[in-house]
Amino acid sequence: xxxxxxxxxxxxxxxxxxxxxxxxxxxxxxxxxxxxxxxxxxxxxxxxxxxxxxxxxxxxxxxxxxxxxxxxxxxxxxxxxxxxxxxxxxxxxxxxxxxxxxxxxxxxxxxxxxxxxxxxxxxxxxxxxxxxxxxxxxxxxxxxxxxxxxxxxxxxxxxxxxxxxxxxxxxxxxxxxxxxxxxxxxxxx
Numbered sequence: 001x002x003x004x005x006x007x008x009x010x011x012x013x014x015x016x017x018x019x020x021x022x023x024x025x026x027x028x029x030x031x032x033x034x035x036x037x038x039x040x041x042x043x044x045x046x047x048x049x050x051x052x053x054x055x056x057x058x059x060x061x062x063x064x065x066x067x068x069x070x071x072x073x074x075x076x077x078x079x080x081x082x083x084x085x086x087x088x089x090x091x092x093x094x095x096x097x098x099x100x101x102x103x104x105x106x107x108x109x110x111x112x113x114x115x116x117x118x119x120x121x122x123x124x125x126x127x128x129x130x131x132x133x134x135x136x137x138x139x140x141x142x143x144x145x146x147x148x149x150x151x152x153x154x155x156x157x158x159x160x161x162x163x164x165x166x167x168x169x170x171x172x173x174x175x176x177x178x179x180x181x182x183x184x185x186x187x188x189x
Contacts (some may be wrong), residue, residue, distance in 0.1 A: 004142055005182040006101070007152065009064035060179025063095075063105065068160045068186040070108040071095075076104040076177055083171065085151050087112035113156045116146040135157050140185045161188060 014136040044125065055058075057079075063071040069150070077090050093107040117134075121141035127133040147153070150170040164172065169182050 001140045002144055002147065003121050004147065004150075004185060005166065005169050006188050007162040007164045007169075007180060007187060008181050008183055009062045009070070010181045012074075059097075059102070061177040062179035064179070071128060072108055072178075074104045074106060075175075077108065079172075079175060079177075080108065080110055080152070083151060083168070087153070110154045110162075113154045113159060114146055114150065116150075116155045117151075118143045118158055126157075132157065137188055142185075150155045158188075 010100075042084070061073040061076045065071060071093060080088060080090065087110060089109040089111050091107040091109060093105055095102040095105045118141040121139065123138040124134050125136040127135040137158070147165070150163075150165055152162065152164045155163065163185075164182065174184075
């Protein structure tokens with residue numbers, strides 16, 4: 001039986017005690033290009049958000065953000081390409097720290113969400129307004145056959161979550177990527 005993990009972008013262990021949270025107002029950017037702004041510690045994606053955000057000062061290989069977008073370093077994107085991860089689209093993204101552009105990041109878009117949740121073994125509460133969206137989950141269990149060969153993926157019903165196989169998680173950790181943590185499926189809520 002294969003084991004899977006919840007892949008959660010974080011500030012990572014490289015943030016020292018001095019790496020405190022910064023707080024600021026996100027500026028509204030009018031653009032049609034994918035944009036992630038790190039102005040004074042703020043994130044903004046596609047100019048669609050104008051509210052307060054808190055983020056860590058240190059930028060790792062995976063950038064956490066309130067939009068649940070997978071934003072990765074060029075090194076991480078190259079790793080995904082070299083490992084021939086299917087159903088991903090890697091896009092250029094502009095990153096801003098204040099008014100200064102920061103190079104070297106990509107936006108990863110999952111083009112397919114797998115129907116991999118075992119609804120008989122998992123305890124699921126669906127959203128009242130959108131019954132295709134899982135509002136709460138306990139004892140998340142996957143259908144092994146549906147995820148055969150999956151490396152890094154999203155599943156239908158939980159579009160805000162990213163998962164990785166045990167084998168792929170070991171490959172990620174061997175590369176010493178920063179900015180994410182792997183959690184047991186029992187921690188998904």
